[in-house]
Amino acid sequence: MCPEQEPPECIDPERITEFLSQCSSSITRFGRDMVGIFAGEVEPDSIIYEVYELESIGNIRLAVTKLMPGKVGDEYYMTKGHYHEDPQSGEVYFGLKGRGLLIMQTKDGETGEIELDPGTIACIRPGWAHRSVNTGNEEFVFLAAFPREAGHDYSSIEEGGFLKRVVEVGGRPTLVPGQ
Numbered sequence: 001m002c003p004e005q006e007p008p009e010c011i012d013p014e015r016i017t018e019f020l021s022q023c024s025s026s027i028t029r030f031g032r033d034m035v036g037i038f039a040g041e042v043e044p045d046s047i048i049y050e051v052y053e054l055e056s057i058g059n060i061r062l063a064v065t066k067l068m069p070g071k072v073g074d075e076y077y078m079t080k081g082h083y084h085e086d087p088q089s090g091e092v093y094f095g096l097k098g099r100g101l102l103i104m105q106t107k108d109g110e111t112g113e114i115e116l117d118p119g120t121i122a123c124i125r126p127g128w129a130h131r132s133v134n135t136g137n138e139e140f141v142f143l144a145a146f147p148r149e150a151g152h153d154y155s156s157i158e159e160g161g162f163l164k165r166v167v168e169v170g171g172r173p174t175l176v177p178g179q
């Protein structure tokens, strides 16, 4: 939480690092929390990403994710990814810093992706799983807004994986089949 910023009236992308330094992360995912997520073997003590939950605005939850730069083998650092438990709950992402790729899929096998640069707004439709990937050389930071009742279903992804992975091929982020 960010006690002096409840709720933040605005988040200046230019000062996002300073803003987050006033917050305490609500989730830190280390490599050891990501076993089976990457195709390769991840270093257990590496911090992969941090999530900072901000004060809710009514029934809208706000979270800032800081995804570190790095790769496991040729696969870029990424979040675990999840479906929402509530099939009616969508989500909006807003790119703040760095460069990333938002990958999405449905349980029917549809896939989609959106490049997320600072200032980009990405809409995740209800029923779509979502995972973010840091495809740049610096921290990738984005704001997420989602309904309080959304809930997080991580287990479907832990069991079934994502249909696509994002790996470096010839120095460029490239989507390849996931399994």
Ligand SMILES: [Fe+2]
Binding pocket: 082, 083, 084, 091, 130, 146
């Ligand atoms: Fe979500």
